Amino acid sequence: MDQGNSQNGVPATWVGHGGAAAFDLRSDTQTTPTVAMLSAISVTTLDDDVYNEDKTTIDLEAHVAALAGKEAALFVLSGTMGNQLALRSLLVQPPHSVLCDHRSHIIRYEAGGVASLSQAMIEAVVPRNGIHLTLDDVKEHACVGDNVHDCPTRVISLENTLGGMVMPLEEVRRISAWAREHGIRMHCDGARLWEVVASGAGSLAEFAECFDTVNLCFSKGLGAPIGSIIVGPKDIIRHSRWMRKSIGGGLRQSGVVTAAARVAVDVTFGAGPNGEGGLLKESHATAKRVEKLWTEMGGKMLYPVHTNMLWLDLESMGCSGDRFTELGAQRGLKLSGSRIITHYQVGEEAVQKLTEVFQQVAAERNAPPTLGPKHANDAGVHVYKA
Ligand SMILES: *Cc1c(COP(=O)(O)O)cnc(C)c1O
Numbered sequence: 001m002d003q004g005n006s007q008n009g010v011p012a013t014w015v016g017h018g019g020a021a022a023f024d025l026r027s028d029t030q031t032t033p034t035v036a037m038l039s040a041i042s043v044t045t046l047d048d049d050v051y052n053e054d055k056t057t058i059d060l061e062a063h064v065a066a067l068a069g070k071e072a073a074l075f076v077l078s079g080t081m082g083n084q085l086a087l088r089s090l091l092v093q094p095p096h097s098v099l100c101d102h103r104s105h106i107i108r109y110e111a112g113g114v115a116s117l118s119q120a121m122i123e124a125v126v127p128r129n130g131i132h133l134t135l136d137d138v139k140e141h142a143c144v145g146d147n148v149h150d151c152p153t154r155v156i157s158l159e160n161t162l163g164g165m166v167m168p169l170e171e172v173r174r175i176s177a178w179a180r181e182h183g184i185r186m187h188c189d190g191a192r193l194w195e196v197v198a199s200g201a202g203s204l205a206e207f208a209e210c211f212d213t214v215n216l217c218f219s220k221g222l223g224a225p226i227g228s229i230i231v232g233p234k235d236i237i238r239h240s241r242w243m244r245k246s247i248g249g250g251l252r253q254s255g256v257v258t259a260a261a262r263v264a265v266d267v268t269f270g271a272g273p274n275g276e277g278g279l280l281k282e283s284h285a286t287a288k289r290v291e292k293l294w295t296e297m298g299g300k301m302l303y304p305v306h307t308n309m310l311w312l313d314l315e316s317m318g319c320s321g322d323r324f325t326e327l328g329a330q331r332g333l334k335l336s337g338s339r340i341i342t343h344y345q346v347g348e349e350a351v352q353k354l355t356e357v358f359q360q361v362a363a364e365r366n367a368p369p370t371l372g373p374k375h376a377n378d379a380g381v382h383v384y385k386a
Helices: 017-023 035-042 055-068 079-090 113-118 135-141 169-181 193-198 204-208 234-246 255-269 280-296 321-329 348-366
Strands: 072-076 097-101 121-125 153-159 185-190 213-217 228-232 309-313 339-341
Touching: 017 348, 035 255, 055 072, 055 204, 055 213, 055 228, 055 255, 072 079, 072 234, 072 255, 079 113, 079 153, 079 185, 079 213, 079 228, 079 234, 121 135, 135 169, 153 169, 169 185, 169 204, 185 193, 185 204, 193 204, 193 213, 193 255, 193 280, 228 234, 280 309, 280 348, 321 348
Parallel strands: 097 121, 097 153, 153 185, 185 213
Antiparallel strands: 072 228, 213 228, 309 339
């Protein structure tokens, strides 16, 4: 096995084959399984999880349930599967609706699963503060009466982080208390809740206490190859296990994936309940450093940096998303326009290359290149401002 390139500032054992993830800043999904994860897979248990006999899987579920202070947990193949099963198990029957932020993964990136699997209507809310929903937003849009014209809100689904930004514990608590008063159930799309905890905003258990169910991803910033987990009350998780089977998500020798997920929790998130000893905090510090580089050059940000995700206002530097991506590619960096994720496998060498990209953006802003024949047809795409 290629142990990765320790020259890029990341220990070789943190990156899988070739260390390509160290130069891929498009998404934290581009993290690759570590040597420790691959080793754990090679010695994992090989029992049947549909029979509920695989110890590695049972232990992982018990461990994450305990971390979150919940009764039970269920390993699932993806975050989408986790969200959709949790919502299906919290909802009963129409008429019913789910209230969420208008940018939520559950409505934008899950192929309409809430409609097809749960037959629920979505109440998509634009947060007034532009960053996260507040209780005021929720109260204004939730439907709590029994008027026959209305579609009652049965679940409030909050995403944390959303766009890398943290919804503060205090606001989550306010919304949760109000929801419980009104018999509305709470789901958290916590694909990146690990990052929230690593940022110091509260513990997993403190956040999870506000929700009936929480979905947590192993294959984003934690670096596992596959999988997510949902935590919640026994009866809900039991129902989700049943539903998981119905959509073909019952797993046989699940140890080959849950062994890697366990390493992701213990090593990447960290052994302590607040991610103590983990590797995420450092990725947040890298993001802050990159933000400083950009803003000191005069660049603006589209959103604040709370974790390891940055949203560069490329237009503020007169650069298009395509040009920015191209400048990265010329230096062996994978970028995708304005969003950058400095996941924990992004090394020092990548930050250096990114600095060069920023410098080039600044240089082109000051001296816009004349559009030669190659660019003559796509002048509208490359917007240069003096
Ligand atoms: C990635 C992600 C998911 C799950 O995505 P899958 O690709 O299905 O694992 C869910 N919610 C959010 C906010 C995400 O970022």
